[in-house]
Amino acid sequence: MRLLIVEDSRRLRESLADGLRSAGYAVDTVADGKQGLIHARTTNYDLIILDIMLPELDGLALLRQFRAAQGRAPVLILSARDRVEHRVEGLRSGADDYLIKPFALEELLARVEALCRRSKGVTSNTVRIGDVELDLAARRFKAGGREVDLPPREYAVLEYLFVNAGRAVSRAELEEHVYASDKQVWSNAVDSAIAAIRRKLAHAGVNNLIETKRGYGYMVAGVPAGMQAQESS
Amino acid sequence: MNSIRRSLLVFIVGGCALVLIAAGSTVQAVAGSVLRRQLDASLTAQAKSLAALVVFETADPEDPADADDEPGLVFDYKGSLTYEALGVLMRIRDEEGEVLAASPEWPRELEHPVGGIEPEDGASVRSEVIPGIGPARVVTLAAYATSEPDEEAGETTGRPTDDVVLVEVAGSTANVDRAVGAVLGALLAGGALAGAGMSVTVWLGVRRALQPLERLRRGLDAIAEADDRIREPAANYPVELRPVIGAVEQLLARLRAAMERERRFTDAAAHELRTPIAELRMIADVAERWPEQERLQRGMAEVGAVADEMETLLESLLAVARGEMHRAGGPDEGVEPVQLLSAVRAALRGRTEGLKERDIACEAAGDERAQWTARRGAALAIVRNLIDNACEYTPPGGTVRISARVEGDRHILEIANGPVDLSNEDTERMFEPFWRAEQARSDRSHSGLGLAIVTSLAHALKLKVSARVDPDRTLSIRVASGER
Numbered sequence: 001m002r003l004l005i006v007e008d009s010r011r012l013r014e015s016l017a018d019g020l021r022s023a024g025y026a027v028d029t030v031a032d033g034k035q036g037l038i039h040a041r042t043t044n045y046d047l048i049i050l051d052i053m054l055p056e057l058d059g060l061a062l063l064r065q066f067r068a069a070q071g072r073a074p075v076l077i078l079s080a081r082d083r084v085e086h087r088v089e090g091l092r093s094g095a096d097d098y099l100i101k102p103f104a105l106e107e108l109l110a111r112v113e114a115l116c117r118r119s120k121g122v123t124s125n126t127v128r129i130g131d132v133e134l135d136l137a138a139r140r141f142k143a144g145g146r147e148v149d150l151p152p153r154e155y156a157v158l159e160y161l162f163v164n165a166g167r168a169v170s171r172a173e174l175e176e177h178v179y180a181s182d183k184q185v186w187s188n189a190v191d192s193a194i195a196a197i198r199r200k201l202a203h204a205g206v207n208n209l210i211e212t213k214r215g216y217g218y219m220v221a222g223v224p225a226g227m228q229a230q231e232s233s
Numbered sequence: 234m235n236s237i238r239r240s241l242l243v244f245i246v247g248g249c250a251l252v253l254i255a256a257g258s259t260v261q262a263v264a265g266s267v268l269r270r271q272l273d274a275s276l277t278a279q280a281k282s283l284a285a286l287v288v289f290e291t292a293d294p295e296d297p298a299d300a301d302d303e304p305g306l307v308f309d310y311k312g313s314l315t316y317e318a319l320g321v322l323m324r325i326r327d328e329e330g331e332v333l334a335a336s337p338e339w340p341r342e343l344e345h346p347v348g349g350i351e352p353e354d355g356a357s358v359r360s361e362v363i364p365g366i367g368p369a370r371v372v373t374l375a376a377y378a379t380s381e382p383d384e385e386a387g388e389t390t391g392r393p394t395d396d397v398v399l400v401e402v403a404g405s406t407a408n409v410d411r412a413v414g415a416v417l418g419a420l421l422a423g424g425a426l427a428g429a430g431m432s433v434t435v436w437l438g439v440r441r442a443l444q445p446l447e448r449l450r451r452g453l454d455a456i457a458e459a460d461d462r463i464r465e466p467a468a469n470y471p472v473e474l475r476p477v478i479g480a481v482e483q484l485l486a487r488l489r490a491a492m493e494r495e496r497r498f499t500d501a502a503a504h505e506l507r508t509p510i511a512e513l514r515m516i517a518d519v520a521e522r523w524p525e526q527e528r529l530q531r532g533m534a535e536v537g538a539v540a541d542e543m544e545t546l547l548e549s550l551l552a553v554a555r556g557e558m559h560r561a562g563g564p565d566e567g568v569e570p571v572q573l574l575s576a577v578r579a580a581l582r583g584r585t586e587g588l589k590e591r592d593i594a595c596e597a598a599g600d601e602r603a604q605w606t607a608r609r610g611a612a613l614a615i616v617r618n619l620i621d622n623a624c625e626y627t628p629p630g631g632t633v634r635i636s637a638r639v640e641g642d643r644h645i646l647e648i649a650n651g652p653v654d655l656s657n658e659d660t661e662r663m664f665e666p667f668w669r670a671e672q673a674r675s676d677r678s679h680s681g682l683g684l685a686i687v688t689s690l691a692h693a694l695k696l697k698v699s700a701r702v703d704p705d706r707t708l709s710i711r712v713a714s715g716e717r
Contacts, residue, residue, distance in 0.1 A: 009508050009511075009512060011512040011515075011516070011535050011538075011539065012508065012511055012512045012515055015512065015515040015516045015519050015532075015535070016515055018519050018528065019515065019518065019519040019522070019523075022519065022522070022523045053504065078511075080503055080504040080507035080508055080511070081500065081503075081504065082503060082507075083500075100507075101507040101508060101510070101511035102507055102510040102511035102513075102514040102515075103511065103514070104514065104518060105514075105515060105518030105519060105522060106518070
């Protein structure tokens, strides 16, 4: 999952990004509203974490312009403004959630997971296809009843394919959602990750879970349990 | 109990009662005086009538019956002289004091010297208490006795002689006292009725007059946070209450403004304090969950930096609070002359290089005599914060001009910097704590309290602070002593 953090406080921005990256998310960061709007419009983020009091362009103005331009990514507002009218204003401007500073990392991660899950139509933390089970909350993967140890990047690739099960996902889309823009992505990074996942699945006795769409990308076939059917994006 | 209604009742009814008493007393005194004068006039007339009855009788030589009579004064009245018959007591004496006639009840103790009273003196009146008739008025007058009329010459009345008689007439004042008592009784009864009626009228009138106050109280009670105005228009109230309503409206407006300032301050303070706490919390949570050596070291360094910034913020808030404390009447000690240009040079020390790097032209000039008599630390803090503010918020290529001057009794420091993206509306709020032209906090090296410290300390030092933005986008902040 790829997230955008728009926060003017450098320390908070960096520590948030550090925590979310460590949790397996691809994270982009910007420090002002204008840059935030450009990023939000040009990249298909799975979630935007947005401060309100931003230089150049106020967070709420950014949000309204983003929604007016049909931006669909869920938005989580992080703000020190704690009064009811502030929260109402934020949610009515198009935010999906509102978290007041200061907050605990655990709570932020839980909200990020819930928002990402909901935006993909996932109704449960556990997604299962045949013998393969993905625990989105614990970020664990089981195949044939056994836990398979996946590094964060491979888990992120598999998770993205799972939440988009039944739909072919292009390599570019995988790159966009799994790798942050500030990381250099090798041209075969996605293919290498898929190969590694397939090896581990085969070792667990699961074959043919991930199909290759030649010249395009990859797909996990079938609608897994724990997910609502979703329209193609 | 302090009550307008009771005060009005006491003052109006008490005042009217005093007026009634004074009027009654006057009427009683005047009536008594008039009746006594009438009595005195009546007694005097009676005395004159009695005096006219005294004749100088001479013996008729042809009348053998008068052969033995000596000529002399005779009271020529044959009727009874008793109090019952005359209604008064009387006594007539000649110049030697010999009684010519007297009522039998005339008391012995009621003596009056004979000499010294002449007929030309008129009647003298005095009050006495006479046994048997009580309080009385006694009229004394001297009169010339008359001769017997010469009937042969056709006289009907005699001619005055040289003989003088002293006539005394005493009449009871009982009738006068009864009449005065009746007048007093009538006045008391009328006054009591008038007082009762007035009390009721005043009570009703005061109650009616105070009804608008009760309406005003209900109007004030009804003021809610969302509707903080008196709903009923001031024109509906009596003219006496309209200034009060105006004052209340003004007070409410000031309260609204103060509450709005307070709200902005708490919002800004919450923002300023929550963000560093959020940073600390996030650094700690991430380090706890993924405790890698490099992250821990980086986190510790960041925590130290956040602590430094929070300390600076706390010091700034304390500076504002101390200024407020002095403003509220704190100790006014340690006051000394602070030379303004010296303070400016001290504040600029160490800033020159930074300004050069940003291509900002900075000039400080003025009158060396310009000075504030103030606590040195506070005065220097004002100068330093103003210069920090000007240097920090002047864009590259801009200018900072500092001048100190003396105008009459006023010693003025003016700091102008520009170009700035501010309007004159901004100058009304720029001295509020945490106010920033750009509300975002991309750089927390400045707390947003610099100008709040300036205004707080300036008020404490009785300096006047004002600001304006000129059409060329120059912000000028002026701090002056000797102005109100």
